Amino acid sequence: MGNSVNLKDGFIRNMERLLGDTFGEFLASLEFQPLRGLRVNTLKRGAEAMVDGLDFGLERTPVVEEGRFYRPGHRPAKHPFYAAGLYYIQEPSAMLPAAMLPVETGDLVLDMCAAPGGKSTQLASKLGGTGLLVCNDISPSRCKALLKNLEAAGVDNMLVTSEKPEKLAKAFGPAFDKILVDAPCSGEGMLRRDPEMAKHWKEEIPEEYHGEQVRILRQAARLLKPGGRMVYSTCTFSTRENEATLAAFLGEHPEFSLVELEKREGLVPGVTEGFPREFQLDRAVRAYPHRFRGEGHFVALLAKDVLEALPESRGPLKPKGPRRVEPKILEAYREFERKSLGFFLPQDRLHVHQEKLYLEPGKLERLGDLKGIRVLRAGLLLGDVAYGRFEPSQSLASHLQPGQGKRVLDFDRGDPDLVRYLKGETLSREMEKGYVLVAVEGYPLGWAKSDGRILKNKYNKGWRWQ
Numbered sequence: 001m002g003n004s005v006n007l008k009d010g011f012i013r014n015m016e017r018l019l020g021d022t023f024g025e026f027l028a029s030l031e032f033q034p035l036r037g038l039r040v041n042t043l044k045r046g047a048e049a050m051v052d053g054l055d056f057g058l059e060r061t062p063v064v065e066e067g068r069f070y071r072p073g074h075r076p077a078k079h080p081f082y083a084a085g086l087y088y089i090q091e092p093s094a095m096l097p098a099a100m101l102p103v104e105t106g107d108l109v110l111d112m113c114a115a116p117g118g119k120s121t122q123l124a125s126k127l128g129g130t131g132l133l134v135c136n137d138i139s140p141s142r143c144k145a146l147l148k149n150l151e152a153a154g155v156d157n158m159l160v161t162s163e164k165p166e167k168l169a170k171a172f173g174p175a176f177d178k179i180l181v182d183a184p185c186s187g188e189g190m191l192r193r194d195p196e197m198a199k200h201w202k203e204e205i206p207e208e209y210h211g212e213q214v215r216i217l218r219q220a221a222r223l224l225k226p227g228g229r230m231v232y233s234t235c236t237f238s239t240r241e242n243e244a245t246l247a248a249f250l251g252e253h254p255e256f257s258l259v260e261l262e263k264r265e266g267l268v269p270g271v272t273e274g275f276p277r278e279f280q281l282d283r284a285v286r287a288y289p290h291r292f293r294g295e296g297h298f299v300a301l302l303a304k305d306v307l308e309a310l311p312e313s314r315g316p317l318k319p320k321g322p323r324r325v326e327p328k329i330l331e332a333y334r335e336f337e338r339k340s341l342g343f344f345l346p347q348d349r350l351h352v353h354q355e356k357l358y359l360e361p362g363k364l365e366r367l368g369d370l371k372g373i374r375v376l377r378a379g380l381l382l383g384d385v386a387y388g389r390f391e392p393s394q395s396l397a398s399h400l401q402p403g404q405g406k407r408v409l410d411f412d413r414g415d416p417d418l419v420r421y422l423k424g425e426t427l428s429r430e431m432e433k434g435y436v437l438v439a440v441e442g443y444p445l446g447w448a449k450s451d452g453r454i455l456k457n458k459y460n461k462g463w464r465w466q
């Protein structure tokens, strides 16, 4: 189906220079519909089989194991499995950066420009509940969507911040094993998804982003451990925002070098012409819509030498002792655990902040002092604890695996009452009094509160279906 995009002359000239003989194929590819994708959330036990059973015309994506194409005409965001966090909707080339960062179990990982969280949720899947994932974005408003997506995916080992990279570097020092810098960019790779973009394209925009990208990378370099790995990615084609940004960074940081990325499934090497050969920019990959089955991305993997000058000192890390939770609050929470959950959380990781009870993520102490950092979430929000009562949170429900709730109202995907629940309506059911976990085919969605006959809807107001 046609998808006409009116391109500006400057953009056409740049792309002709970049693509040479294949420019015609690139132009022709813009006439096709954008490719649609979703990524299975492997944090949810058994999600892959559930998702593969859906009738969205699913097909595996190249490079990323848990990625799937879905056919046009389907609306995966309107399926209850999406509400249960079984998958995230993500265009296939956007799955490349996190897939190419070699995250290992137990790593401390920073996603520097994280909102709205597509790549953060993918990194969380790779960590599988181990280590610590710090998700940062400079924009507090975009962080709302980031937090929602992390919560819906059931992530617990996270710290969500909204800070300038300089501040993170000053506070944390070289603490991270892996960093993703999915930089702000001119977004030329999103032309098919957002043809309006073509209208707003301007020659000078890549130059503005270039400066910001180099500034972000400089701070990311200070945050990476010697021997660590960092991905730099954009969703744009401009060499100014990709290879030139890396060249400027590498010129200032001899302790960094590019790691070869496999040119699979139509990915092509980064551009070397016009840049110093020793930077080996062809080790990076470019995804073009006429070569790779996705929209457009650039990805480079950087390694930081082990033998670099001593990192700047920020004093010894002080181990934090367990923080005491008031006995009344702890008792209210333990009572809830006994009645509604099938497990108990360790007391030394529970803490209260502003009348909310949290499960603190492991390894948080490795970051040192969070004073002065704008923290939006540290760990898993378990619930509200005002007036000595405990009221479970949406994020706790989303974090639970099938079988972890004690009092469960489990719907089949086609049950009309399931849609009523997701719309926030009250349901009639004779059930034991107290909190009930509402689920779809075993996968938790949210809470309801039973008075014996009526279930008051506790599904997050901001997540309800219209």
Ligand SMILES: C[S@@+](CC[C@H](N)C(=O)[O-])C[C@H]1O[C@@H](n2cnc3c(N)ncnc32)[C@H](O)[C@@H]1O
Pocket: 112, 113, 114, 115, 116, 117, 118, 119, 120, 136, 137, 138, 139, 142, 163, 164, 165, 182, 183, 184, 185, 216
């Ligand atoms: C390409 S988007 C990130 C998309 C995200 N990684 C994902 O996969 O959903 C770039 C993000 O960078 C953020 N940003 C811009 N300048 C920044 C800076 N100096 N430090 C941190 N984040 C920044 C923007 O608010 C924006 O959300």
